[in-house]
Amino acid sequence: MKFDFLFSSQNKNKQAKSAAKEMARIWHLPPDASGYTYIFGTPFRFHHAASFAVTYKELFQDELYKFNPAISESGVILDCGANMGLSVLYFSLHYPNHQIFAFEPEEAVFEILKENVHNCKKR
Template sequence: MRLLRFLFKDLFRSLQTAGGRQFLWLLLRYADRPRNKPFRAQVGPFRFRVVDGLSFAWQYKEIFTDEFYRFTTNEEIPVIYDCGANIGMSLAYFRQQYPAARIVAFEADPAIGQVLADNLTVNGIQNVELINKAVWINDAGVDFSSAEADAGSIYSTGQQQRVPSVRLRDYLLREPRIDMLKMDIEGAEADVLADCRDALGNVRNMFIEYHSYVGHPQALGGILQMLETAGFRYYVDTNQHRVRPFLNRRYNGNDVMDLQLNVFAYRE
C-alpha cells in the first residue's frame, strides 16, 4: 500500500477530497482539448465561458481544490483586490467564500476582459468593480501581448498592443484596509510592488504569483525583502520539482520563463 501511495501520490491525494475528484474529472474532460479553443463548461454551481481547457482545469485545482486564496477575517465587509482576474474563476471563489465582500478586479487583456464580464453576468456574480486595464506603475498604458489563455504578459514574445493601465498604488492608498490583495500579473509584479512599497501598510493578506523571464533580471529577492520590511510573514511554494536543476534551467520546458512560484504573505 505504501508503494502504491508513493507511485501514485498525486492521484491518491486528489481522490481523497471532493474538490480533488472534481479536478481529475476536469482534467479528463477538458485538458486534452485543442489549446486556446473557447468552449463553455459547468463546474459545481458555476458555468464558465472558457478560453483554454488545460488552464481551466489547473485554475480550478489551485482556486477551489487547494484554496490558494482562502483567508480569515473578522470584517463584515472584507475588501478584496484581484489583479489579473482572468476569466473570473477567482471571483467566483471569492464571492462564494465571502458573500458580503467588496471586490475590485483588474484584467489587462481586452479579449479576456470580455469573457470575464460575460462569466460574471451568467453566474450572477454581482457587486464587483471590474476594471479592464492593466495594473502598472502609471496610467499611461503599457505594451502587452495576449497569450489567449492565462499567460498574457508585458514580457511575452508575441505581437504586442498598447492597453490602458492604472497605477495600483493610487488605488491602494484610497483604502483604509485591504483584506486580500491577489496579484497574478505575469511578470509585472516586481515593478508594480516596488511602486506600491509605501502603500502596503493596510494590506492584510497578499498572494503573489512570481514569474522570472529569461533575459531579464530576477526580482524575487527584492520582493521578499520588501515584504519583510513591510511587516509581512511569507511562505513560498512551487509545484515544479526539477530533476537536475543545474542542467534543466527552464520552467516546464518554457522558452520564455525560467521560474514561476507562489508567495503567500500575511500579517500575524
C-alpha cells in the first residue's frame, strides 16, 4: 500500500500552510464532532474531531510511533485499538513492507476504520 504524505516535497510551504489551516478548522470543531478531511490525498473520516487532531499531531508531527532503532525490512505490526485508522496509515507509510493487523473492538469505530483503509487502498 503506498501513501503520499500530506507534506510532499512539491510546494512544501504551500501544503504545510494548507494542512495547518485544515488542522485549525478541525481543532475549532466541537470535540465530539464527526466529519471528513483529506489526508494522503484521499478522504479520511473521523468520528471525534479532538481525537483526530491529537492523534494526527502525535503520529505525524511528533512521530510517536517511529521505531528506534530502525526495525527490519519486513515484519508484522499489531495495532490493537486502531480507532479510525491514523496509526494504520502511519505504519503503512513508514513501514511499507510490513504486514499490519489492525483491531478495533468498538463496532461503529471499526466501520470508520474499514472505510478509511478502503479509501486509501483505492489510490
